Amino acid sequence: MTTLEKLADVLRDVFEDDDLVVTRTTSAREIAAWDSVMHVTLMISVERAFGLRFKSGNVAGLKNVGELADLVDRLKAGG
Amino acid sequence: MSFVQVEFLGFLLVVFCVYWALARVSWQNRLLLVASYVFYGWVHPGLGLLLAAVTMVNYLAGRAIVSRPDLGGRIVGAATALCILTLCGFKYFGWFVEAFAAVIPESVAILRVGLPLGLSFYTFHNLAYTIDVHRGRVQVERDVETYLLYGSYFPQLVAGPVERPSNMLPQFHTPRQFDVEKLRSGLGLALWGAFKKIAIADTISPFVDMLFAHPDPSWAMVWAGALGFTVQALADFSGYTDIARGSSRMLGIELMKNFDHPYLAASPMEFWQRWHISFSTWLRDYVYLPACFSPFVRRWITIPFTGEWSPFWHTTRALFITMFASGIWHGSTWNFVVWGLYHATMATVYTAVLAKLPKKVKKQKGWRWGTVPLQFGVTVVGMYIFREPSLANSWARLQLNPFAGTRDEWIVAVSMVGLCVAGAIPLVAGLVAERYVIPRLRDLPVYLPLQTTAWAVFALAVFSSVRTTATDFIYFQF
Numbered sequence: 001m002t003t004l005e006k007l008a009d010v011l012r013d014v015f016e017d018d019d020l021v022v023t024r025t026t027s028a029r030e031i032a033a034w035d036s037v038m039h040v041t042l043m044i045s046v047e048r049a050f051g052l053r054f055k056s057g058n059v060a061g062l063k064n065v066g067e068l069a070d071l072v073d074r075l076k077a078g079g
Numbered sequence: 080m081s082f083v084q085v086e087f088l089g090f091l092l093v094v095f096c097v098y099w100a101l102a103r104v105s106w107q108n109r110l111l112l113v114a115s116y117v118f119y120g121w122v123h124p125g126l127g128l129l130l131a132a133v134t135m136v137n138y139l140a141g142r143a144i145v146s147r148p149d150l151g152g153r154i155v156g157a158a159t160a161l162c163i164l165t166l167c168g169f170k171y172f173g174w175f176v177e178a179f180a181a182v183i184p185e186s187v188a189i190l191r192v193g194l195p196l197g198l199s200f201y202t203f204h205n206l207a208y209t210i211d212v213h214r215g216r217v218q219v220e221r222d223v224e225t226y227l228l229y230g231s232y233f234p235q236l237v238a239g240p241v242e243r244p245s246n247m248l249p250q251f252h253t254p255r256q257f258d259v260e261k262l263r264s265g266l267g268l269a270l271w272g273a274f275k276k277i278a279i280a281d282t283i284s285p286f287v288d289m290l291f292a293h294p295d296p297s298w299a300m301v302w303a304g305a306l307g308f309t310v311q312a313l314a315d316f317s318g319y320t321d322i323a324r325g326s327s328r329m330l331g332i333e334l335m336k337n338f339d340h341p342y343l344a345a346s347p348m349e350f351w352q353r354w355h356i357s358f359s360t361w362l363r364d365y366v367y368l369p370a371c372f373s374p375f376v377r378r379w380i381t382i383p384f385t386g387e388w389s390p391f392w393h394t395t396r397a398l399f400i401t402m403f404a405s406g407i408w409h410g411s412t413w414n415f416v417v418w419g420l421y422h423a424t425m426a427t428v429y430t431a432v433l434a435k436l437p438k439k440v441k442k443q444k445g446w447r448w449g450t451v452p453l454q455f456g457v458t459v460v461g462m463y464i465f466r467e468p469s470l471a472n473s474w475a476r477l478q479l480n481p482f483a484g485t486r487d488e489w490i491v492a493v494s495m496v497g498l499c500v501a502g503a504i505p506l507v508a509g510l511v512a513e514r515y516v517i518p519r520l521r522d523l524p525v526y527l528p529l530q531t532t533a534w535a536v537f538a539l540a541v542f543s544s545v546r547t548t549a550t551d552f553i554y555f556q557f
Contacts, residue, residue: 033434057215
């Protein structure tokens with residue numbers, strides 16, 4: 001399972017939408033429930049799914065799921 | 080200098096003409112830098128020293144972070160502490176003197192001064208740079224002139240938008256060519272902003288002041304006043320922002336959108352995505368997210384006593400911290416604290432109750448028709464708390480009988496509501512024009528004469544509404 005596929009599962013779980021189609025360009029603009037509160041819930045859920053720890057500087061300014069996937073890959077690689 | 084002073088028109092005209100006569104971007108930047116300090120020091124030239132000090136602290140902090148990345152966190156902490164303590168000194172020293180008048184010597188009390196215009200805004204604007212350099216989100220700016228311009232750029236200096244270095248610094252480095260389309264668009268936006276400020280906000284303002292100053296208002300008068308302030312606040316602040324963005328666009332520099340029809344929001348979170356966007360996102364990135372993800376708060380991610388892992392508890396706590404900070408930033412009176420906590424409570428209630436409703440309910444056509452008025456009601460109550468400095472008054476007036484009131488009191492309240500509707504009509508027309516009319520007409524020959532006619536109407540309304548005692552923008556006091 002790729003990082004993007006695993007992230008898609010997390011997004012479907014957090015936003016309680018099994019039909020959610022997630023691509024690298026998916027962003028908060030396309031998901032009505034993705035506000036600042038849900039953003040934090042999502043980030044905490046991603047941390048648990050991947051066994052990571054984000055810093056506030058990591059999660060501020062992410063533009064889309066693709067950037068989130070790159071961040072996850074970078075942190076998994078120890079960057 | 081204020082955007083609604085006649086001097087600003089002359090100032091902008093001179094800057095505009097000289098600016099576009101200069102061929103090189105470095106000279107254009109130097110002109111903008113000088114113009115920014117003239118603009119800021121117009122009434123009190125000494126204030127330029129404070130602006131330069133705040134800007135230089137952050138410039139040097141950025142340089143120091145790249146020189147000593149191992150000390151980055153401490154450098155950010157020191158720069159933030161210095162800037163925030165300066166801001167708090169100006170903002171709360173007066174309150175401190177009044178609160179502890181009995182024990183503070185007169186020699187200290189006379190040091191009390193008013194809040195320098197725009198200090199909050201350019202403090203946040205400059206701190207965004209230092210924090211983003213530390214986070215690696217923006218390259219350090221090595222050219223001191225360009226950074227000084229970033230820190231003091233006059234269109235957004237005194238009341239925002241609170242810009243980000245990632246948007247502004249690249250624009251200051253890019254050669255800018257005169258573009259007649261940008262001139263037309265910028266001029267139209269600035270005129271629309273002046274119309275909202277002078278013809279709508281300043282017209283409603285005296286009536287709102289009278290209703291809030293009334294010693295014994297009826298329930299209807301209280302809420303008519305709150306409704307009036309709700310319309311006034313939007314017209315005033317979004318008007319200011321449009322003048323700022325329009326003036327900047329005429330100089331070829333694009334500032335971020337600060338308002339996106341906030342009274343059409345269907346939830347508290349959506350409201351903050353539409354109202355004072357630059358400051359809301361600043362709070363999100365530099366207060367709310369650190370309040371969620373800093374190692375210091377991580378240890379409390381579980382609910383106290385139960386140990387249960389809960390994102391809801393975690394985000395709610397961060398939300399209250401953020402909105403408390405927002406409230407206390409607006410002022411040192413308790414109504415601002417209550418206002419911040421009120422909005423945090425509303426957002427929490429929404430997240431816990433309405434957001435949990437089944438998707439099929441929220442996808443119903445009527446959902447938005449029901450939630451937008453509900454959120455508007457939440458906003459009006461918030462505006463009332465914001466505008467009324469006395470909590471005792473607020474509490475007493477929340478308990479008034481809605482059906483009580485003399486005939487004259489009802490006439491006053493209904494007249495105020497009528498004035499609000501009259502003020503809202505151009506705002507709604509502006510929304511319809513922006514979304515549906517302009518996109519369809521933009522490429523047609525009729526667009527140019529229509530646009531010019533609209534400008535003439537705005538200008539006429541502005542000059543016929545302007546008063547000799549022009550009021551300041553509401554957000555100048557923050």
